[in-house]
Amino acid sequence: MADTSGVKAGTSVALSLDGVTKRFGDTVAVDDVSLDVAAGEFVAILGPSGSGKTTLMRLVAGFESPESGSIRLGGRIVNAVPADKRPVNTVFQNYALFPHLSVVDNVAYGLRMRGIRGPRRRARARELLDLVRLTAFGTAKPHELSGGMQQRVALARALAREPEVLLLDEPLGALDRKLRDDMQAELRRIHTELGTTFVYVTHDQDEAFGLADRLVIMRAGRIEQLGEPGAVYDRPGSAWAANFVGDANAITGTYRPDGDGARIETDLGEFLAGAPIGSIEPGHAATMLIRPENLSLSPVADQTRADQTRADQTRAADGVRHRPERANAISVRIRDQLAVGSRLKVTAVTPGGKSFEILQPRPGRTGLSDGDDAILEFERSAVLLYAADDPGDAPAPMKG
Ligand SMILES: Nc1ncnc2c1ncn2[C@@H]1O[C@H](COP(=O)(O)OP(=O)(O)OP(=O)(O)O)[C@@H](O)[C@H]1O
DSSP, X not given: OOOOOOSOTTOOEEEEEEEEEEEETTEEEEEEEEEEEETTOEEEEEOOTTSSHHHHHHHHHTSSOOSEEEEEETTXXXXXXXXXXXXXXXXXXXXXXXXXXXXXXXXXXXXHTTTOOHHHHHHHHHHXXXXXXXXXXXXSOGGGSOHHHHHHHHHHHHHHTXXXXXXXXXXXXXXXXXXXXXXXXXXXXXHHHHOOEEEEEESOHHHHHHHOSEEEEEETTEEEEEEOHHHHHHSOSSHHHHHHSSOOEEEEEEEEEETTEEEEEETTEEEEEOOOSSOOOTTSEEEEEEOGGGOEEEEHHHXXXXXXXXXXXXXXXXXXXXXXXXXXXXXXXXXXXEEETTEEEEEEEOTTOOEEEEEEESSSOOSOOTTOEEEEEOOGGGOEEEESOOGGGSOOOOOO
16 A cells, blocks of 8 residues: 655655565564655655564664665665664754764764864854854853754754764654744755755654655554645545544545445445545445534524425425435534634534544634534535545554
């Protein structure tokens, strides 16, 4: 399912993995991974704990060697090249700065490793401090700086060696939310200014979506999905990926093909969906996933009026008396409404006790109070439809 080519034709490839496998005893940490990263691209590797992200990074950096497969940097196979001779550098979560050296000397250290000496070294270190906006802090010691500033020093030091690929391993993991947001903006700016290839490991979805040109979603050592963030979110390749990169309401049922799309028979009634993602045998179990922002709620009274209007319009149009079929509607009762940032998160429950989460823009109020009956609706095109045969696809509980 994973499309690992991804790099546009005519673009030079900075990093290329081909069938890379790494085992630790019985654990296959990285399992036959192939991936091309274009020069200048910002790729984020995202996945749950233990999915092999750090191992993949360490293989590229040269801290681990693969059992099989090849790793190319700038077109050259580097499997046998030691870490310090590879054109890569790594920024870690713990900044690993030299505490006894000043900020400028920490950065200059990276230059000394490249054999740059004397005034040139100092001038270049100053330029790098300008780049990370720490010009005024050259003589400070690391402990005098905030966490975010220390991470910028680490970034400047890593960039001093002018790596072809910069590896960033959860670099913002130790920072609080506000600092992380600020640093994300800084990282984007620095990436744009330098045009260096960035490969960024994180298990923070927001960070990956906010920063990357492309996402690599890892699951159990393999690439589950590769793509631009919007495409991964809107059309995840599997139910697992859909649940991993965002929230989704799940309804399971039986799949029936219906023209270009599908009908799903469920305990809640029959629903219409578009074509499945992947294949499903007719008559087999299917999982429908609908993102909370793609569900809408309206009061029952409004719906009755709307139906009446539609019925009148239909009568007028075709002269036949019939109640227009409202696709994908479920009767629910509002249980709870909670403001989340600029949106309203509503929990609604069916008479049988199935709970749905709906995200509505605010201040577009629902006009509903807790305990009100309502109609929950969704478009056919909003349904992400998958075969329900992967035990790993069980939807995760909604995240807060
Ligand atoms: N040095 C090691 N020795 C033994 N097993 C290891 C070693 N390094 C990693 N593993 C195992 O390999 C698998 C992948 O680990 P890895 O650290 O790459 O995952 P990760 O996605 O980076 O996880 P996290 O988000 O928790 O850092 C895990 O099962 C882990 O226990």
